[in-house]
Amino acid sequence: MTTQLSDRVIIIGGGLAGLALAQGLQKADPPIPFHIFERDTSATYRAQGYRIRIWGDGADALKHLLPEHLWTAFEATCAQLADGARKLDALTNGVGEMAIPRGALPSGTPYNADRTTLRSVLLAGLEDKISFGKVFEGYEVDENTGDVSVQFADGTVEKGRILVGADGVRSVVRKYFLPELEPLDSEGRAIFGKTYLDKTGVLEQVSSHLTSGGIVITSGEQGKQLKLFSEAIYFNRGLEGAVGFDLPPDYIYWVLCLRSDLVADERLEERNFLNLNSTKSAKLAGDLTADWNEKIRSVFDNQNPDAASTLSFFICDPENFKSSWENLRRERAREPVVLLGDSAHPMPPVGAVGANTAFQEASDLFDTLVRVYNTSSSSSTGAEEELKNYETRLVDRAIESIRKGTAGAGNFWGMRPLAELKPATVWR
Numbered sequence: 001m002t003t004q005l006s007d008r009v010i011i012i013g014g015g016l017a018g019l020a021l022a023q024g025l026q027k028a029d030p031p032i033p034f035h036i037f038e039r040d041t042s043a044t045y046r047a048q049g050y051r052i053r054i055w056g057d058g059a060d061a062l063k064h065l066l067p068e069h070l071w072t073a074f075e076a077t078c079a080q081l082a083d084g085a086r087k088l089d090a091l092t093n094g095v096g097e098m099a100i101p102r103g104a105l106p107s108g109t110p111y112n113a114d115r116t117t118l119r120s121v122l123l124a125g126l127e128d129k130i131s132f133g134k135v136f137e138g139y140e141v142d143e144n145t146g147d148v149s150v151q152f153a154d155g156t157v158e159k160g161r162i163l164v165g166a167d168g169v170r171s172v173v174r175k176y177f178l179p180e181l182e183p184l185d186s187e188g189r190a191i192f193g194k195t196y197l198d199k200t201g202v203l204e205q206v207s208s209h210l211t212s213g214g215i216v217i218t219s220g221e222q223g224k225q226l227k228l229f230s231e232a233i234y235f236n237r238g239l240e241g242a243v244g245f246d247l248p249p250d251y252i253y254w255v256l257c258l259r260s261d262l263v264a265d266e267r268l269e270e271r272n273f274l275n276l277n278s279t280k281s282a283k284l285a286g287d288l289t290a291d292w293n294e295k296i297r298s299v300f301d302n303q304n305p306d307a308a309s310t311l312s313f314f315i316c317d318p319e320n321f322k323s324s325w326e327n328l329r330r331e332r333a334r335e336p337v338v339l340l341g342d343s344a345h346p347m348p349p350v351g352a353v354g355a356n357t358a359f360q361e362a363s364d365l366f367d368t369l370v371r372v373y374n375t376s377s378s379s380s381t382g383a384e385e386e387l388k389n390y391e392t393r394l395v396d397r398a399i400e401s402i403r404k405g406t407a408g409a410g411n412f413w414g415m416r417p418l419a420e421l422k423p424a425t426v427w428r
Contacts, residue, residue: 014038018166058356061363085214171343350408
């Protein structure tokens with residue numbers, strides 16, 4: 001059977017949620033036509049590599065989307081789990097009480113995934129279904145056919161039946177489709193990095209606390225603290241060859257968190273922070289921790305500078321989020337456009353709430369698209385109703401996740417009340 005290009009799903013963004021959705025569409029019987037357009041110029045264009053925790057409903061959703069051999073690969077490439085996390089003093093290297101007790105995670109089997117490796121698993125088999133270097137510029141909907149035409153910065157136009165915005169927290173699709181939603185700058189800034197444990201001398205130089213389990217390190221007075229969250233990542237080498245995916249060396253995963261308005265450094269301003277490359281991100285982490293104990297500082301001195309990356313945390317006000325979607329449904333004709341993951345609801349990745357929510361949405365959207373394409377609901381009216389129902393579930397799920405993220409942000413970097421935060425201004 002020949003598939004017309006105009007009948008396909010166009011996915012903007014090759015992040016985890018968009019790739020997971022694509023795997024589901026490819027696994028469907030019959031497969032649902034799609035193509036992914038990613039603004040990065042290659043799959044390895046930038047550092048992807050911080051650890052993410054997937055559990056419960058998020059893990060179930062990912063399993064629902066992946067073919068069996070890729071789910072097996074996912075499980076085999078996940079790292080061992082640490083038993084809770086202890087507090088450590090940044091200046092003395094002294095150990096405190098448990099910050100995250102063993103067993104404090106939600107129910108269900110938790111998975112410790114290396115983000116770069118997970119992305120490789122999710123890309124498997126999609127090589128001819130993804131185009132890199134495609135910067136989204138806008139879209140138009142044909143009033144007669146209902147098809148959507150997507151414009152890119154290189155002047156090309158791609159047509160499809162449904163447009164999925166999965167282009168992340170700085171989503172350009174969202175700016176067109178849901179302009180009333182106003183993400184806020186939480187003032188949270190994070191520098192992510194890896195320190196490989198196979199580097200000569202690392203085990204002797206780095207605090208032994210950092211090479212065994214999870215650690216929460218604090219520095220500064222209450223409310224004005226730098227916090228370092230770290231975890232030693234050890235992989236099951238016995239499974240590596242069986243699944244066909246290379247594993248990185250064992251490493252210390254770390255993320256340095258702070259509130260930008262409490263630290264006098266122009267590199268933390270939103271635009272400057274966004275433009276830091278890996279080398280400059282690595283240097284900033286070292287500069288901010290210059291007075292820390294040398295056994296802890298060694299994790300920065302020995303880091304892989306190519307793996308460092310920065311992230312500004314955006315968040316939504318639940319009321320603005322809810323009203324934006326309500327106004328969209330009330331004031332605008334139903335467009336064949338949906339959002340997924342951070343593009344739909346910017347939230348800080350506190351406790352992996354964002355990733356797990358995104359996988360649940362990808363699974364939900366997959367089931368929705370199966371009904372749209374393969375049942376009597378494939379009529380225009382039926383498709384509109386299916387997409388509307390998906391949005392309703394997305395909003396309900398996201399509001400709960402945003403509230404959890406708001407509470408977690410207060411603990412992570414002392415985020416101020418939402419009413420005191422300013423709108424995020426930097427998008428590219």
